[in-house]
Amino acid sequence: MxxxxxxxxxxxxxxxxxxxxxxxxxxxxxxxxxxxxxxxxxxxxxxxxxxxxxxxxxxxxxxxxxxxxxxxxxxxxxxxxxxxxxxxxxxxxxxxxxxxxxxxxxxxxxxxxxxxxxxxxxxxxxxxxxxxxxxxxxxxxxxxxxxxxxxxxxxxxxxxxxxxxxxxxxxxxxxxxxxxxxxxxxxxxxxxxxxxxxxxxxxxxxxxxxxxxxxxxxxxxxxxxxxxxxxxxxxxxxxxxxxxxxxxxFEQDKSDTIDTNELNALLNIDKNPATYKHIVKMDKVHIKYGDKVVLDDVNWQINPGEHWALLGPNGAGKSTLLSLINGDNPQAYANNIILFDKKRGTGESIWDIKKKIGFVSPELHQYFPTDNSCLQVIESGYYDTLGLFRPSNKDRAEVALRWMKALEIEKYARVLLKNIPASAQRLCLLARALIKNPALLIFDEPCQGMDDHQQLHFKNLVDTICSLGNVTLIYVTHYQREIPNSVDKVLRLDKGKVVF
Structure with a gap:
């Protein structure tokens, strides 16, 4: 040889x-x-x-x-x-x-x-x-x-x-x-x-x-x-x-089913009855690091129940824009940003913001601790913590398991996050984002690493969630085929500027 x-x-x-x-x-x-x-x-x-x-x-x-x-x-x-x-x-x-x-x-x-x-x-x-x-x-x-x-x-x-x-x-x-x-x-x-x-x-x-x-x-x-x-x-x-x-x-079967009744029941557990005039309102948002302008006078208004795609090439500023909405970026205080009808810097905490948002991104996946079981990871979504740092609540753990079944990953419930495939890890984090029925869902490249069936099932799940309630959605992807059918609005960024 x-x-x-x-x-x-x-x-x-x-x-x-x-x-x-x-x-x-x-x-x-x-x-x-x-x-x-x-x-x-x-x-x-x-x-x-x-x-x-x-x-x-x-x-x-x-x-x-x-x-x-x-x-x-x-x-x-x-x-x-x-x-x-x-x-x-x-x-x-x-x-x-x-x-x-x-x-x-x-x-x-x-x-x-x-x-x-x-x-x-x-x-x-x-x-x-x-x-x-x-x-x-x-x-x-x-x-x-x-x-x-x-x-x-x-x-x-x-x-x-x-x-x-x-x-x-x-x-x-x-x-x-x-x-x-x-x-x-x-x-x-x-x-x-x-x-x-x-x-x-x-x-x-x-x-x-x-x-x-x-x-x-x-x-x-x-x-x-x-x-x-x-x-x-x-x-x-x-x-x-x-x-x-x-x-x-060797192509996978393209058939898929969604248990609409179970999904509707899950979406009505601990449902937040609050109503908002604006989910997000940005006026001439400008973000700069040193000499590098990352966002250049961005205006964006997102109303309740709207479903947006946020698009643009690598390095366009998408992740920075989302970090201002999700409460992760301290430069939000230096800009004119209203989240859930409150201007940033008027007394609300980061946790007040995060409890209204279900979020997943490649960065969250990269840095999420992996020593919890998958069920614990999903239950931690109730508390917006990176892992479960308190005794498990029996009722909430049962809801977490129901979400795992909805996403077809229940077999990993008792397995440590680090010991399951990367695509299943991402689905766990998606269940974590969904479990508290937030007013706003931010899915940043959610289908990375998923096979064809997982992508189709998740896309159908998102469309069903959007049809059953008044949830607001921001969806980021580099693949046109991954965008849910419910998305009907687009913001496109390039080099920090909004491109129409």
């Missing part, structure tokens, strides 16, 4: 007390690039983590055939393993603060003194080591140019948008010049322009001699990919050349 890069032969793979794979076999040769597809929880991410050396192999074997070629380049005393020559870009980042002592926390990007405890993009990229013996074609200048990072070089990494962070993580992986690059759902969070450029990016990476394995949607397999593997329930059920792959044979 002189042309083999790596091979897995009849492996049993375990994580903690869970068996992830039994009899797993998979191989990749030099010059090949693979797409892994399958429903949520099928094992795509687990396969990447297995190759990266994150899980225990208790039976069978995995051989890194490329290791003999490169191991001689490591110095005596180095911690030298084949995994050093593999780069894995995961859905979540693992950035650390300047002192390298603690992780970043949710809301840090909006607090000026705390956000300074973060590397800039250029400083972060300069910390990335190059793997010994590998090609050096991916230079700092090349990755910065390819991934359009020039305008971001002096920006703190904590202040990057979700899509900008994705581009930075890929740049860091390329700077290592790895033998094998693995990408886990790399297109989630990227705007239309960057997604359109992605095929060309993959082609350039492959042309440089780097092998690629990408876990992706069946609808977003890059053209440069040579092979496809389909996973289901922890097993590889199909392998083929991409040119022979018939996607229609």
């Amino acid at each position: 002189t042309n083999a890069l790596l091979s897995i032969n009849k492996a049993t793979v375990r994580f903690l007390n869970t068996t992830l794979f039994t009899g797993l076999s998979f191989s990749i040769k030099k010059g090949e690039s693979w797409a892994l597809i399958g429903e949520s929880g099928s094992g795509k991410s687990a396969l990447l983590q297995t190759i990266a050396g994150r899980f225990n192999i208790t039976g069978g074997e995995i051989d890194y055939h490329f290791w003999n070629e490169y191991s001689k380049f490591f110095k005596a005393g180095d911690i030298a393993t084949p995994h050093k020559l593999i780069a894995l870009v995961e859905p979540k980042h693992h950035f650390r603060n300047l002192s390298n002592t603690t992780d970043f926390y949710y809301q840090q990007r909006y607090n000026s003194s705390d956000s300074e405890d973060a590397l800039t993009v250029i400083d972060y990229l300069n910390t990335i080591p190059h793997f010994p013996g590998t090609d050096t074609s991916w230079t700092f200048e090349r990755v910065v140019s390819l991934l359009r990072l020039e305008p971001l070089l002096n920006k703190q990494i904590i202040k990057l948008s979700n899509g900008e962070t994705k581009r930075l993580m890929l740049a860091a992986a390329l700077l290592k010049n790895p033998v094998l690059l693995m990408l886990d759902s790399p297109l989630t969070g990227l705007d239309i322009k960057t997604r359109e450029e992605f095929n060309g990016i993959i082609e350039q990476i492959m042309a440089s001699g780097i092998n690629i394995i990408i876990a992706t949607s069946i609808h977003e397999i890059p053209t440069a990919i040579t092979h496809v593997a389909v996973l289901s329930k922890g097993a590889i059920i199909h392998e083929s050349l991409k040119q022979d792959f018939k996607a229609e044979l």
